Amino acid sequence: MTNVPTVFRREMNAYFLSPVAYVVIVVFLVVSGYFFQKALFITTEASLRYSLAISQFVLSILTPVITMRLLAEESKTGTIETLMTAPVTDFEVVFGKFLAAWGLYGVMLAPTLIYIAFLSWVGNPDIGPIISSYIGLILMGAMFVSIGLLVSSLTKNQIVAAVIGIVSLMILWVVGFYVAGTEGWFSEALKYIGTFGHWDTFTKGLVDTRDVVYYVSLTALFVFITVRVIESRKWR
């Protein structure tokens, strides 16, 4: 595990040496800011609920942009060869990259804390749902990042990685959204698989273990599969 911080730091530096980090942060800030003020005027309610609900959609697009280069670029430029022939394990590389992308995701969310300060200044927001929403955002981010990372390991082309990542996250979102309110084991299963229902409970101020388990286990699963994909170059 000693190489994880080394990989993490290189990836973080790489993010801030390329325009991707700045573009993603600015886009998120502009879009979430827009919805924040919209929600504020329409509902005249000191709450983040509506603007955060929209943010899942925005994050489904932005997170794959964060993760697209992680492994695709290494395969494309051939640096994967120098990287994997250094005394590092596949897991250290994958996990270091995962943490870096998740870290950037966190950096991207950080400026929205200003909204909370603003809400406290203009009104009297219920702080419970806000905290749980942020916990939800962070956990959801881990899963989004792990999916983007997996997709990035499957191709040499960053654009392809981003597009497939976005499509996958959209499907995961729509699946739960589509069957919301219907009955039966099939829609129950889809509701569990989809991210929509899980995220919804967080915005209501609840941190349910079932939802936490959902995000954490899927994240672990996708990170694990990514490690196997990296290993699989050996069987091809």
Next chain:
Amino acid sequence: MIKVEHLTKSYANVLAVEDVSFEVGEGEIVGLLGPNGAGKTTTMRILTCFMPATSGTASVAGYDVFTDSLNVRKQIGYLPENVPLYPEMRVNEYLLFRAKLKKVPSKERNSRIQECLERCGIREVEKQIIGTLSKGYRQRVGLADTLLHDPKILILDEPTIGLDPNQIRQIRQLIKALGEKHTVLLSTHILPEVEMICGRVIIINRGKVVAMDTPSNLLTSLKGGATVHLEVAGKAERIKSALSAIPGVTKVLGSENGDINNFVVEADGDKDIREDIFKCIVKNNWILYELRREKASLEDIFHQITTQES
């Protein structure tokens, strides 16, 4: 230090390396020589644990490349073909990152990096962004990286490809100097390079080892006699027929440029026919301007070996 036994590697449907066996002893500089697609890179990728062999075994410094991959990778410095680097990083940042990955103790890191920069002659570009470096300097950064953890074994895939003649010379000198402290396995298809720096050559073709020896032994083992060049003044036709009459001569090729004529005489057997040629010319009272035997070059051997069985 490196031991390869019956190594075979097939990609989806290409047999890239087939039943390759060889050994590299401590302190040797060995050249892996072969035409494009011979399997040099594949062999090196197996040795550096980037990919496993389909069958056969290989060990590096006593560790098996398949079961003991992490230990193998600690012992080697690998310069892949085309030297992949991160273009956005600065040279010193990159080397620091690599030194950490290779677990150079934090106290020694800076001095090691300085030493490697110095050895590879890239101190003046230490703070430059890698993407802006010339090909030759990128090559040196790659080489500096391989030296960081002072590995016992260096595996260099075409270390001089794409360099200008001066840089080629410098890199060769550097590799030669490195050979004093490290075991080196390098691949190339530049023949003079092998003659200049390698103590031993392994020639592979279409995935198979076809020859393995010191460059000088390979030269003497080349079959077929010698070729002699000569420049003589006199009547071309008479000279030609006189030369053809010498025992052992198989072929005389001549070109006529007025008074002085050039001939190429081929003979078979081990016998040195220069003496007979000289006597023949003196006897006829012709004037000899030049008499020179052409030594077979590694190029001939390479050509002979890599084309004969196709």
